[in-house]
Amino acid sequence: MPLVTPFQTSFGTETRRDVLLLRVVTPEAEGWGECVAMSAPLYSAEYVDGAADVLRRFLIPALPAHADAHAVGRALRPFKGHRMAKTALEAAVLDAGLRAAGLSLGSFLGASADRVSAGVSIGIVDSIPELLDVVAGYLEEGYVRIKLKIKPGWDVAPVRAVRERFGLDVPLQVDANAAYTLADAGHLARLDEFGLLLIEQPLADDDIVQHARLATRLTTPICLDESIESAEHAAAAISLGACSVVNIKPGRVGGYLEARRIHDLCRAHGVAAWCGGMLETGIGRAANVALAALPGFSLPGDLSGSRRYFTTDITPPFELRDGHLTVPTGPGIGVEPIPEILDEVTTAIEWIPL
Ligand code: SMG
Ligand code: MG
Numbered sequence: 001m002p003l004v005t006p007f008q009t010s011f012g013t014e015t016r017r018d019v020l021l022l023r024v025v026t027p028e029a030e031g032w033g034e035c036v037a038m039s040a041p042l043y044s045a046e047y048v049d050g051a052a053d054v055l056r057r058f059l060i061p062a063l064p065a066h067a068d069a070h071a072v073g074r075a076l077r078p079f080k081g082h083r084m085a086k087t088a089l090e091a092a093v094l095d096a097g098l099r100a101a102g103l104s105l106g107s108f109l110g111a112s113a114d115r116v117s118a119g120v121s122i123g124i125v126d127s128i129p130e131l132l133d134v135v136a137g138y139l140e141e142g143y144v145r146i147k148l149k150i151k152p153g154w155d156v157a158p159v160r161a162v163r164e165r166f167g168l169d170v171p172l173q174v175d176a177n178a179a180y181t182l183a184d185a186g187h188l189a190r191l192d193e194f195g196l197l198l199i200e201q202p203l204a205d206d207d208i209v210q211h212a213r214l215a216t217r218l219t220t221p222i223c224l225d226e227s228i229e230s231a232e233h234a235a236a237a238i239s240l241g242a243c244s245v246v247n248i249k250p251g252r253v254g255g256y257l258e259a260r261r262i263h264d265l266c267r268a269h270g271v272a273a274w275c276g277g278m279l280e281t282g283i284g285r286a287a288n289v290a291l292a293a294l295p296g297f298s299l300p301g302d303l304s305g306s307r308r309y310f311t312t313d314i315t316p317p318f319e320l321r322d323g324h325l326t327v328p329t330g331p332g333i334g335v336e337p338i339p340e341i342l343d344e345v346t347t348a349i350e351w352i353p354l
Helices: 048-062 069-076 083-101 105-109 128-141 156-166 182-194 208-215 231-240 256-269 282-292 339-345
Strands: 002-009 012-016 020-025 030-035 115-117 119-122 145-149 172-175 222-224 245-248 272-275 324-326
Touching: 020 048, 020 083, 030 048, 030 083, 030 282, 048 069, 048 083, 069 083, 069 256, 083 105, 083 256, 083 282, 105 256, 105 282, 119 128, 128 145, 128 156, 145 156, 156 172, 156 182, 182 208, 208 222, 208 231, 231 245, 231 256, 245 256, 256 272, 256 282, 272 282, 282 324
Parallel strands: 119 145, 145 172, 222 245, 245 272
Antiparallel strands: 002 012, 020 030, 115 324
């Protein structure tokens, strides 16, 4: 699915999403799950063809008959890694089970809100005037928080320009996708004067200890994304002082149940949390919006309207209302692909009987 605009991060540029969707069919109901792995292993080790392979060869065959989402987790635990693939499978099984039970994902997870505030993540662009136009457009649409992707050479100047043009009141944060090292601490401290909500994943994925060192050098709160692949990682990072905010992405941590565990942990420790995004279609977005409605999601997520990503989404589009997205209330994730639209973008289908 082509993106409406190329999305550049410190590790590369996405111009389309090659989406792997899982559809689980049981005698009672059907369920959908989206795999958020990108085409290439640049955000993390996973990539979409690898996810399809591990699902086909290992994960799906390991499922017990009549598995619920908890049983899926137990069955998949022996297989290391591949959390995005596992999440898609868990989500699809969970969706089918909840549809059969007539319960929404939000109610199942413990959502306490009927809408969630919408943030937008803005990629690296060619010039500061172009960036200011993009930010202005999103603020006009009602986004309540702006996130700027940064990398060495595109950090202090764009942040300063956005602050100068839009003022200190706009909730603003940055995401480096692991582009810096601890040697850059002095440079990153130059961001302190701009009153950012947080700096996301400044250092490498496996540098949790270094993030704790960096935290002593910055007043900008550190948020971890790539470093946190489980509740155990989150607990370690919090107790080391490596972050004071956590980006919770179900795909990165192996599922919605693990995402909820991290939410509970953050809440118990008074650590701020928000729901991350991976350029999802309406399928993954619906589930993320339900998750983000839990009470511990204290900051706006990377949850934007469908048209920020795709001209035509495969589900009825999510739309901003007064800076918020509405939590679906129907059974399961509450949305389904529109068959004709799904057909148009489908490049391959594979059925795997259990
Ligand atoms: O879904 O709105 C979205 C994108 C949010 O910036 C976003 N995601 O590191 O947080 C992140 C990135 C990962 C995806 S980059 C292709
Ligand atoms: Mg990130």
